Amino acid sequence: MGNPILGEQSAARARISPFYSSQAWIEGRAEDQLAQVAAWPGMAAVAGFPDLHPGRFGPVGAAFLADRIWPQLVGPDIGCGMALWRLDLPRHRLKIDKAVRRLAVLDRGADPDEAASAWAAAGLEGVIGAEGLGSIGGGNHFCELQAVEEAVPEATTLRPGDLCLLVHSGSRGRGAQIFEGLDVSWKQGYAADSAAGQRYLALHDAAMAWARLNRALIAGLAAEALSCAASLICDTVHNQVVARDGLWLHRKGAAGADRGLVPLAGSRDAPSYLMSVTDSVPEALGSVSHGAGRRYDRASMHGRVRKTKSDLAALTRNRFGGRVVCEDRDLLMEEAGPAYKNPEAVMRDLSDLGLARPIARLVPLITFKSAGKAIAGEAE
Ligand SMILES: Nc1nc2c(ncn2[C@@H]2O[C@H](COP(=O)(O)O)[C@@H](O)[C@H]2O)c(=O)[nH]1
């Protein structure tokens, strides 16, 4: 399938459990990748979710249980996640244009001294550095102001009209550096008790902490800019490896289903959901979708989007009367709403298959993207 990174195949293939309906938009290439990874040595089980799409090192929107650690199944953006925060700002007090101007502070990122002391408090400064903490990054990372449109009163304290922040970011250049600096034996997978495996796990855990702090600093900056307080609803990671049942569970673009709540990001032009999730379906490997998933790759979006000045200006508005702040023309096209699958269809599949139920539906009011370019591999 033309992916030089994919490892050697073994005779046996692990069980693959697809969690999507026959109507789901799933590329054949993504299913080929799923099958190929299922045949890697030591692979015990594989699950694919309705946001499944092809990735650089293997499919995205999937979970893999193996007897060893495969760093390529976590990818370079170790610890990437979605954090949902509730703001104590009522919607009627929000002035979108003013908020857009105020959120421009996100482009500068967190104060380096404050970021360094927050990182020092985490006790991991000797493992990886604090530089870059509190910045969104490129690619499909974002800080989005959302309004709750619908909520299930018995399941959440969120109410229609509440404002939230959804922050999607990861370990930025740190994760990419860790990935590039790995001992070459990673291509065959690491035994967890090997020196290389132990070193990877230590760096992975530091990158996870870095990414989580990054999301918190971004939310703090945004809340300060909007003169309100933010309280965390949930922060779920979707690129990680964790121990499970004596084996190693890799999540690539899949969130953990063991913490009760998970955001399902839609797109800048579609709703997102807060889901109540359950780890009661063993074949799902304690995992669930975290987004709608890519429908069209970045390169092909350039051919799908018209490029007149007014077409590009239209891409900075969404159908909910909201705004997209993105100075990078390429990113504006590559991340346009049609680049992603329909989140309602993804949500329906997860619900029908007993993995999650929607408890709130949120629409984007301001999607703030970095003006900068992605670090290679950062946003997969
Ligand atoms: N609410 C928004 N969701 C978005 C936006 N851009 C992308 N997305 C969704 O996020 C996930 C991220 O996927 P990952 O594999 O890179 O972690 C993606 O599947 C989209 O559904 C946005 O601007 N706003």
Ligand SMILES: [Mn+2]
């Ligand atoms: Mn991500």
